[in-house]
Amino acid sequence: MQLTIPKDFILGAASSAWQTEGWKGKKEGQDSYLDSWYKNEKFVWHNGYGPAVATNFMEQYQDDVDMMQKIHLTHYRTSINWSRFMIDYEKGVVDEDYAQHIDDVLDALIAAGVEPMLCLEHYELPTFLLEKYDGWSSRKVVDFYVQYAAEVFKRYHHKVKYWFTFNEPIVIQTRCYLDAIRWPHEQNTNKWMQWNYHKVLATAKVVELFKSKGYEGQIGCVLNPEMVYARSSSPEDQKAAEMYDLFFNRIYLDPLVHGSYPEVFWKVCKEEGLEFTYIQEDLDCIAQNTVDFLGINQYYPKRVRAPRYQWNNQAPFHPEKFYETFDLPGRQMNNSRGWEIYPKLLFDMAMYIKERYNNIPWLITENGMGRENEEQFMDASGVVQDDYRIDFIGKHLSWLLRAVEQGANCKGYMLWAFTDCVSPMNAFKNRYGLVRIELNQERTRTLKKSAAWYQQLIDQRILEIEDDEAVK
Structure with a gap:
């Protein structure tokens, strides 16, 4: 069976600065949160590899x-x-050497016919601001971020037409302050929510700045909402899914797209004593400066059920008071990563955005297949025969294309990642790229089988699938 890919449907790939650059040329005091975490807990990063x-x-x-x-x-x-x-x-003083590097990269991309899409923060909060201001806990960091964005736009607006304020803005504080499983391991639910709120506010202020300057292009945010499935049709399981959706999806989607938080959110915050600082002026700014489009990162479904046990009221508030994770029996798994494989989630997410968020323009900004020990799949010529990645992309893309046929305003699909790259803790354990990176001094690069397949997809605009099961 063949599916036609619309001519203007983007087929791209993604990565980030901290996961690829390395530290060469970095000056004293230029560490990010990720750099500091690696320096403080190198032992949790697979085989000691990290951003260095x-x-x-x-x-x-x-x-x-x-x-x-x-x-x-x-x-x-x-x-x-x-x-x-x-x-x-x-003070907003720019490192001109690094700024020139960005110019050089953009020029190289444009010369090669590749449209650059830039994110202003992909977990790269400066350690200086974390140590002095407690990071996004402080309203001052919002102002420093807007100052930084202004300088970036001024320098590169004529080369870049697609901008994102953040990549997965919920992740860092969820791992560090809600679940406390990453350095600095501080459980503080109120801080978790303050960081979420300030990143929403920062997005609104940067959108306001971008529009006020009249720059050509679009500005959005990359989110990682999880497609939530209740274990059953019971009201209790359905409620669990609704509460998960509220705390991990809607606390960004609603203010960024609709301009306000849902009423149920304020109600639950009051009932649970979840406190954070905000002022009406900032809520007005959020209401008046919604995003042009969304990037959506999707890898696996989230399945939940009603909690089976009484919540310990002596524990700090956590949204899991309202849900319990559920593992679907017989699910297909990526055992290298420990994630369920469920391609239909792209169709379901597309319908979720269409129905709940005004069918706002969006694109998949990350989706991909991480695999451990890929060298076992090398042929005699040294090319990784990653048919599992081709199968993964093809099935997910087929569901996405069916959603587009049904009116979803999805503009494209971007694979994670173009090259193998470092991931938090995972380091190079699981490989995601179309391009293999050898961990030698030269960081030798070779194309995998999936690269030739992806090129054919880009050129021919036809997706071949074995049967129609993927799109029923």
């Missing part, structure tokens, strides 16, 4: 761009590393 070398994109970006051109890639999403862009974060 990464893929050495700082020096080898042209190699990657050449490979993008070779497979006819049309769009590439990455980030500017806020912690490296500035020498003085408070």
